[in-house]
């Protein structure tokens with residue numbers, strides 16, 4: 001459905017997207033993952049024909065973004081990072097306007113507006129001014145405008161950023177509900193979001209492709225080592241000595257590294273990393289209890305995005321080196337090529 | 341088709357913001373004042389002239405013509421206020437991304453916005469027309485030069501609005517767009533003045549460039565193809581530049 005080959009986008013000075021290639025099959029829901037400034041928005045703007053590529057090509061439904069932009073635009077629904085809303089318009093009026101712009105015939109437009117308003121749960125505010133809506137509602141109106149012409153491809157740029165936790169859950173559910181009808185690309189810098197919503201993931205950093213893989217593969221690749229957060233409190237009033245506790249933890253089999261964090265009120269906190277392929281949670285719990293301390297808290301900490309990049313690229317810290325990332329990109333590109 | 345969709349939306353937006361009403365009130369107030377002054381002078385003059393035994397004075401020459409000229413100058417002040425938000429506001433709030441990724445041509449977008457601005461201006465002219473109609477109730481002016489005059493006002497506005505639209509497409513800040521358009525309108529006005537003082541070749545070129553100069557014949561009720569061509573080509577150039585500016589926005593950034 002979407003095919004990007006050697007795409008490069010250069011701004012006045014620096015390269016925002018550097019020679020990336022990937023392919024997305026019809027009906028997939030793909031997470032576009034990368035830290036801020038990675039080039040996610042830029043790539044999406046090329047796919048939506050908002051910006052022309054500097055070199056390379058991007059095709060949507062077999063139409064090239066440079067050669068047949070009108071055909072591409074007809075097939076894409078786009079929710080930019082900042083939802084494109086007019087505060088002085090009412091919700092239904094706005095959706096009608098967007099529907100006209102997208103070329104929906106007048107006869108079927110009113111019905112379509114009702115459908116998408118219902119689908120995105122904004123039916124109850126259809127007569128309200130957009131400027132008076134809460135952030136969650138605005139985001140959903142933004143989604144409604146993106147799907148109004150029932151596009152083949154939906155491109156959502158950080159659809160959950162800036163929302164509160166409840167709104168995030170609602171928006172994610174809504175996107176999952178849309179998955180059947182559209183090919184979806186959504187960008188995010190939050191890993192769990194990809195795990196929850198997406199089947200495929202495309203990871204970029206500093207404009208370069210780091211990996212494309214299925215979410216299942218990616219998580220199992222990353223599940224090699226565990227990071228665990230612990231909080232230990234004294235039992236029967238005898239105070240804890242950090243060094244002693246630390247030594248005890250380090251001796252549990254399978255533990256790789258133990259890092260002190262600030263504790264307070266006599267409690268101590270640690271971050272413990274397991275060695276590759278070891279499950280250390282039960283052992284850790286037993287060790288703490290056997291030593292006669294209270295175990296206040298023990299939970300697994302997900303890997304941060306930065307750690308994932310380090311993991312995937314195998315690069316030393318602070319140096320996601322260019323040649324390495326390119327090799328990863330090439331491998332991923334080849335893999336995508338085989339799977340087609 | 342898309343042009344009308346956009347034009348319709350722009351008009352709706354105008355009438356939901358205080359700008360349209362503010363501008364219309366400003367326009368009506370000043371135009372009304374000029375009307376009053378013109379009629380007042382006309383009465384003084386005709387009383388004088390009849391006491392001195394002269395013939396009746398022409399309402400067309402002494403009232404309608406100066407009013408039309410005044411309105412054409414008011415336009416210079418009002419038009420930047422109408423055009424400043426057209427593109428600047430959409431670029432600032434990000435709604436431009438919606439327009440630019442919808443299956444519509446840039447020209448449809450530009451024409452729609454320009455047309456909406458022109459219709460708003462025409463509505464203001466219609467306001468001034470109400471007081472003109474009073475002249476028909478109490479006097480007996482010739483209606484033909486007046487129609488030509490209003491046509492000239494519309495053409496002149498179309499040309500200034502096209503320039504304003506272009507300027508609005510160059511910036512994200514509607515205040516900057518407003519100030520820049522206003523400066524250009526002012527410059528055109530000054531140009532008109534300067535060129536009337538001398539008769540060198542430069543002055544003649546300046547005078548030809550001046551938007552106001554071309555209105556002169558319209559205000560006399562004379563339809564001159566040279567002036568019509570000037571206005572229509574200025575409109576084309578303004579809208580064409582806007583299209584280039586939108587294109588450059590994408591290729592440059």
Ligand SMILES: Nc1ncnc2c1ncn2[C@@H]1O[C@H](COP(=O)(O)OP(=O)(O)O)[C@@H](O)[C@H]1O
Nearest residue numbers: 011012016035036037038039040041042043593
């Ligand atoms: N219009 C622009 N002009 C110049 N540089 C830009 C522009 N837009 C984005 N950039 C730069 O390009 C890089 C990628 O930006 P972006 O695609 O917005 O990343 P992301 O969406 O992943 O956060 C950033 O370093 C950003 O500063």
Ligand SMILES: [Mg+2]
Nearest residue numbers: 040041042081
């Ligand atoms: Mg972004």
